[in-house]
Amino acid sequence: MAVVRRGCFVAGYLLILLLAGCKARIHKLTLKNETRFAVDLNNFGFYANGTLDVNLISLRLPEQLVNYSTHPVGFSLSRSRVNGVLSYTAEETEICPLTLTKLTNNEPLILFLIDINTLSVNVRVMGDQDNLLIAKPKPEAPKGQRKTRESPANPNVEPNGKTTSDNGNKNANATDDKSNKKEKDNKSVDQKKEDQTEEKSLPAVEAGEVEKNEFHLGKNNQLTLALDKVNGSYNFSFHVVVGLLAEGLYSLKFHYCQNRLPGIKLPYSFTVEVTERNPDSYLSAAEIPLSRLYIGMAGVFFTAAMIWVYTLMKHRYSVFKIHWLMAALAFTKSTSLVFHSINYHFISTEGHPIEGWAVMYYITHLLKGALLFITLALIGTGWAFVKYILSDKEKKIFMIVIPLQVLANVAYIIIESTEEGSSEYYLWKEILFLVDLICCGAILFPVVWSIRHLQEASSTDGKAAMNLEKLKLFRHYYVMIVCYIYFTRIIAILLKVTMPFQWQWCYEFLVEVSTLIFFVLTGYKFRPASNNPYLQLPQDEEDVEMDEVVTESGALEGISKVKKTCNGRERQKESTL
Numbered sequence: 001m002a003v004v005r006r007g008c009f010v011a012g013y014l015l016i017l018l019l020a021g022c023k024a025r026i027h028k029l030t031l032k033n034e035t036r037f038a039v040d041l042n043n044f045g046f047y048a049n050g051t052l053d054v055n056l057i058s059l060r061l062p063e064q065l066v067n068y069s070t071h072p073v074g075f076s077l078s079r080s081r082v083n084g085v086l087s088y089t090a091e092e093t094e095i096c097p098l099t100l101t102k103l104t105n106n107e108p109l110i111l112f113l114i115d116i117n118t119l120s121v122n123v124r125v126m127g128d129q130d131n132l133l134i135a136k137p138k139p140e141a142p143k144g145q146r147k148t149r150e151s152p153a154n155p156n157v158e159p160n161g162k163t164t165s166d167n168g169n170k171n172a173n174a175t176d177d178k179s180n181k182k183e184k185d186n187k188s189v190d191q192k193k194e195d196q197t198e199e200k201s202l203p204a205v206e207a208g209e210v211e212k213n214e215f216h217l218g219k220n221n222q223l224t225l226a227l228d229k230v231n232g233s234y235n236f237s238f239h240v241v242v243g244l245l246a247e248g249l250y251s252l253k254f255h256y257c258q259n260r261l262p263g264i265k266l267p268y269s270f271t272v273e274v275t276e277r278n279p280d281s282y283l284s285a286a287e288i289p290l291s292r293l294y295i296g297m298a299g300v301f302f303t304a305a306m307i308w309v310y311t312l313m314k315h316r317y318s319v320f321k322i323h324w325l326m327a328a329l330a331f332t333k334s335t336s337l338v339f340h341s342i343n344y345h346f347i348s349t350e351g352h353p354i355e356g357w358a359v360m361y362y363i364t365h366l367l368k369g370a371l372l373f374i375t376l377a378l379i380g381t382g383w384a385f386v387k388y389i390l391s392d393k394e395k396k397i398f399m400i401v402i403p404l405q406v407l408a409n410v411a412y413i414i415i416e417s418t419e420e421g422s423s424e425y426y427l428w429k430e431i432l433f434l435v436d437l438i439c440c441g442a443i444l445f446p447v448v449w450s451i452r453h454l455q456e457a458s459s460t461d462g463k464a465a466m467n468l469e470k471l472k473l474f475r476h477y478y479v480m481i482v483c484y485i486y487f488t489r490i491i492a493i494l495l496k497v498t499m500p501f502q503w504q505w506c507y508e509f510l511v512e513v514s515t516l517i518f519f520v521l522t523g524y525k526f527r528p529a530s531n532n533p534y535l536q537l538p539q540d541e542e543d544v545e546m547d548e549v550v551t552e553s554g555a556l557e558g559i560s561k562v563k564k565t566c567n568g569r570e571r572q573k574e575s576t577l
Contacts, residue, residue, distance in 0.1 A: 026282070026351040027274040029419045033267040037096075037259035041075075041252040041421045044276040045285030045501040046242040052077070053275040054240075054252070058233035061116065062266040068115060071258040072098040073268075075112040077240065079127075079248045080501070096257035103127055108246050110217065114227060114234065121236050123223035130243025133215040136236070138226045212239070249285075249501035254421075275351070282351040283344065286504030291344040293505060297512045298337035304516065305330035308523055318528035322378055326526070329371045330519060336364035337512075362416075366409040373405045373443060374398075376481065379526060380446035382453075382474075394446055401442050408435040440485045447478045473525055480525075484518045 027042060046052070054075065061073065076097050098111055103126050110131070111124040120138045215223055227236050242250075252274065259265055281288050308327050312319050339361035346354045381394045390398070411432035418425045454471040488511050496507035 027276075027419055027421075028271070029274070029421045030271045031421070032269045034256075034269065034423075035259055035265040035267055036423070037256055039254040039421045041254060041272065041274055042276065043249060043251045043284075043420070045249045045287075045504070046247050046276075047278050047285050047502075048242060048244040048247050050242040050247070050276070050278045052240040052242070052250070052252070053237070053273075055237040055273040056235050057271040057273060058230075058235055059114070059268070059270040060233050061268050064266060068117070070099075071261075072096070072113045073256050073258075074098055074114045074121070074254075076253050076255060077108075077110040077112075077250060078253075079108045079246065079250050096255060096260055097253075098255050098257055100126070108217075110240075112225075112238070114236075116227070116229075116234060119227045119229060119234075121225040121227050123225060125217045125221045125223075128245070129217035130245040131217045132241040132243065133217055133223070133238060134212050134241070135215070135223075135238040136212050136226045138224045218243075247285075277351075281348040283348045285502045287344065288348065289505045290508060291341045291348060293509055293512070294337045294341035294344065297516070298334045298341065300516060301330055301334040301337065301519075304520065304523075305334060311523075312528060315528040320528070322375070322383060323526070323528055325371070325375055325378070326523060329368070329375050332364060332368045332371055333515075333519075336361065336368045339364055362413050365412070366406070369405055369409045370402060373401055373439060376443050377401060377446050379477070379522070380443065380450060380481075382450045391449075393449065397442060397445055401439055404435050404439050404442075408432055408439060411435065436489070440489065444478065444481060447474060447481065450474050451478065477522070477525060480518060480521055484514060487514050 029041065031039065044052070059073075078097075097109075098113055100109070100111070101124075103109060106128045108127040108129050108131065109125075110129075110133075111126075113122040113124065115122060123133070123135075225236060225238065227234055229235075254270070254272070256266075256268055276282070276284070278285060278288065283290075305327060308330060312323050312327065339357060342357045343353050343361045346352075346357060377394075377398060381390060383390060411428045414428045415425060415432060418428070451471060451474050454468075454474060492507050492510045492514070495510065496504055499506060
C-alpha cells in the first residue's frame, strides 16, 4: 500500500503541473523544430451549424529551397466515412493528401495550400460540400487605389474632361488653380462627412480585426486567401461553419509534404489556435451526453455500494477485510464518475476544465484504478477466503502490477492534459495501451495459481468436495475476468469504430455497464453468507490431518486452528497469526 500512496502522490503532483497548460476544446499548440510530415491537430464531431476556428499565428519554414508546387505545405480538413477512417486514407499512404485533385468518393475534403512565394493560401474544395468558409481573401489591388481617389493619367486633362494648352494665359491658370483648390477642399470635406456616416452605419469592428468574406464551398471549388508575413513568420486564419448536410466527424491536420521523402527531414515550427464548438456546447457530438451518462452511472454504482454495505452489516459474522475493500472500490468508482461528470460539464460550457474539479477527478480515477487491480489480485489469490499469507510469487505480482497500474493512470492523465498534435501525446498513448495489456495479463496469474493449488489439494487433503466447489467458482471468476477484459478492451472499441459519430458515447456506456455487471457478479460470488462455497468447511473435522485456516467467520479472521495427534493423545492449540 505504501507503493500505491507514493504513486498517488507523484501522479497528483504531475497532473497539477500538466493542467496548467490544458485548454481542452480551446486548443493552442506550439511545435518547434518539428520533423513530422503530418500533425493531427484534432478530431471533432460537428452537428449542423457547428463552427471551427483556426488561427495560424506563426509558421516558420526552413531556409532550404523547397519546391512548394510538388511538395506543398498546408492544412487538410476531412470528414470520416466511418469513425476513425478518413476519406483519403488509402491515398495518404502513397502520396501527400495536399496533392490530391480528386477523390474516389464524395466525402467533403478542404485543402489549404500555403504559397509563400505569392503570399497566398489556395483553397481546394472536393466532394459534396455544404459548409461555409469565412476568411480574408487576397486583395486584387493594393489598398487606397480607389476610383474616387485616383489621379488623372494625363496631366493635361482636368477633372472636368477639358484640356489645357501649354501656351495659355498664366493668370487664367492661376484663377483655375484657386477654383480647383476650393473644389478639392469642398470635396474633401464632403468625403470626410460621407466616411463618418459610413462608419456609423457599419458595425463596430475591434482593433486588429480584418475584414473577412463568406464563401459557400458548394459553389466555390477554388479560392485564394491572404497570407500575411511578419518578421519572417507567416500567418492566416479561417472560420468554417458546418452545413446541415455536411455534419460528421472531422479531422484537422497540418501537412509538410517535403518530409515524406526518405532521408529528408527539414525542421519547421508553428503556433496554431483551434476552437471547435457545436451549437450549444464545446464538446464533440459524441461527448455531449457523457456528463449525464456519468452522473447517472455514479448514482447506480453508489446504490450498488449501499446494497453491498447493507449485506455486509446483515452478515457481519461472515465478513472479511476484503469485503470492505470491495465496498471501498465501489464508493471510489462512484465518486470518480461524479467528478468526471462535473469535469465534462465545465468543458461543455466553458471550453476548458476547471482545474480544481479536474484534479479531484484524476485523483479519484487513480485511486479507483489502483483499488480495482489490488482487489482483483487479492481475490484471485484466495486471500482471506482460502489463505491469509501470500506466497513469494504472488507478492512479486503485486510489486509489478501496482506500480504499472499507477503508471497507466499517470499516462492517462498526461494524455488528457496534452494536445493531440504534440508528439508526447502519441508516446504516452502507446505506453498506456501497452501497460494496460500487461496489467490485464498479469492479473490472471494469481487466479491460475489458485486453480492449480485447489486441484492439487482436492486429491491430497481429503476435502475433495469442498475444494472442487471452490475450484469451479475460481474457474468462473477466471472466465469473468477474461470476458471483462476482452469486452472493454476489444469488443467495445470495435463497436465504437462502427457506430455513427453521434452515437460514439455508447462506447463509454457499454464500458460502464460491463464494469457494473462485473462488480455485481464478483460481489455475488464472494458474498458473505453461510452457504457460500468459498467459506464452507468440511463437515467431518476428524478427517483433517493437516494445518487449516479457520474461515467459517470473519470475526475469527487471523486465527488458525492446528490439530495434531501425539502419543495417542489429541492436543489442540490456537494461536494468532
